[in-house]
Amino acid sequence: MDSWRTAAACQEVDPDLFFPVGMGSPALAQAEEAKKVCGRCPVRNRCLRTAMADPHPPAGVWGGLTEAERQALRRRSARRADARR
Numbered sequence: 001m002d003s004w005r006t007a008a009a010c011q012e013v014d015p016d017l018f019f020p021v022g023m024g025s026p027a028l029a030q031a032e033e034a035k036k037v038c039g040r041c042p043v044r045n046r047c048l049r050t051a052m053a054d055p056h057p058p059a060g061v062w063g064g065l066t067e068a069e070r071q072a073l074r075r076r077s078a079r080r081a082d083a084r085r
Contacts, residue, residue: 002050009041010034019060031066038064 005011010018018034020027038044038061048063051070059067 004043004046007043008047009037009044013037018062031061034061035064 017030017037020030020034038047041047041064044063046063048065048070051058051062051065052074057067057070062070065073
């Protein structure tokens with residue numbers, strides 16, 4: 001396990017909070033609650049970088065972003081990189 005994880009705010013809550021199931025209102029509300037925890041996390045950026053660097057993107061909320069939000073961030077980053085070439 002990465003040592004930064006011991007400082008993560010998510011260590012204080014039920015891990016299931018970060019893995020909402022489905023796309024309906026309850027799952028969206030759960031993701032928002034998870035993001036609130038991430039918002040007060042001292043290692044949020046490290047968590048997000050770890051999730052973004054994973055070749056097999058992890059499920060759930062990492063670094064304050066859902067899977068879909070991280071995918072959109074990847075696409076934007078790729079477009080920016082392509083534009084620089």
